[in-house]
């Protein structure tokens with residue numbers, strides 16, 4: 619819904635709400651029956667919808683001779699970062715988009731990294747650039763983020779783009795927060811007028827998500843509380859939430875006693891926990907104690923298969939948008 623090359627207009631925010639027309643009545647399962655336990659919001663299916671919406675735009679770009687291209691920079695050998703970059707590349711391939719991964723050693727000097735970012739800034743085949751985080755020290759993440767051309771900053775981490783989101787005239791939507799908004803709207807749980815409580819205040823999830831949800835626009839218009847590691851009596855906040863969004867990055871952070879009956883629960887967390895029965899000796903879980911919380915919730919996202927696929931879909935959407943704005947100049 620953050621699609622289209624309409625740079626810096628309030629209608630970008632309002633466009634989130636246009637998804638409403640595709641929704642089933644809230645609280646009903648796809649079969650139209652309200653179940654005794656919360657609906658599971660299928661992030662893969664909704665991400666497929668977002669991708670399907672991109673196809674005609676990709677066709678139009680192709681007709682005008684433009685293939686959107688995404689370049690990822692991977693520094694070091696963090697296995698999770700490697701996996702995420704591979705997934706993003708695969709998603710580009712599936713959509714017929716170009717992608718490149720530039721791998722740099724863990725001890726790469728910061729000037730070398732910044733030089734590579736500037737080279738990609740100048741490359742007309744590259745419409746989107748992402749610098750996979752976390753970056754190893756002593757590289758300064760803010761320097762790397764600020765080196766990306768704001769017009770190619772499809773992660774929406776550049777201070778200029780963060781500012782545009784905050785004042786309600788986004789150029790790009792920050793991928794994970796925008797994915798959460800899309801999940802809410804397209805699953806029939808729009809945030810408008812709701813009490814939303816976010817657990818986590820990072821620059822990647824918590825803060826930009828609050829900035830999206832608080833805007834005066836359809837698909838936003840929420841009353842937002844951002845909680846964090848210094849919040850006293852966290853459960854007193856979470857229990858007030860119509861929509862509870864956890865991005866704490868710690869398994870078991872949200873237990874059933876912290877959730878109000880009938881709340882919508884969005885789990886952004888991606889955590890690896892040891893499991894001798896699982897392939898590789900670990901499995902991936904979110905922050906939320908899924909089964910007990912589901913019994914109280916009206917709807918809940920799973921991990922995996924919830925917010926994760928949406929993040930990738932929104933990144934593709936931003937890359938298409940970046941290519942459209944280049945093609946229109």
Ligand code: NAD
Nearest residue numbers: 794818819820823846847865866867886887888925926929
């Ligand atoms: P982060 O470590 O930068 O931030 C975590 C935040 O949670 C901090 O602001 C901290 O204050 C807060 N927090 C931690 N424990 C808390 C507690 N007990 N009570 C209240 N607040 C607490 O992490 P991040 O980059 O924001 O990522 C958060 C989680 O989301 C991670 O598990 C990460 O892997 C995941 N993530 C998922 C996606 C996705 O696409 N699904 C994208 C980005 C991040």
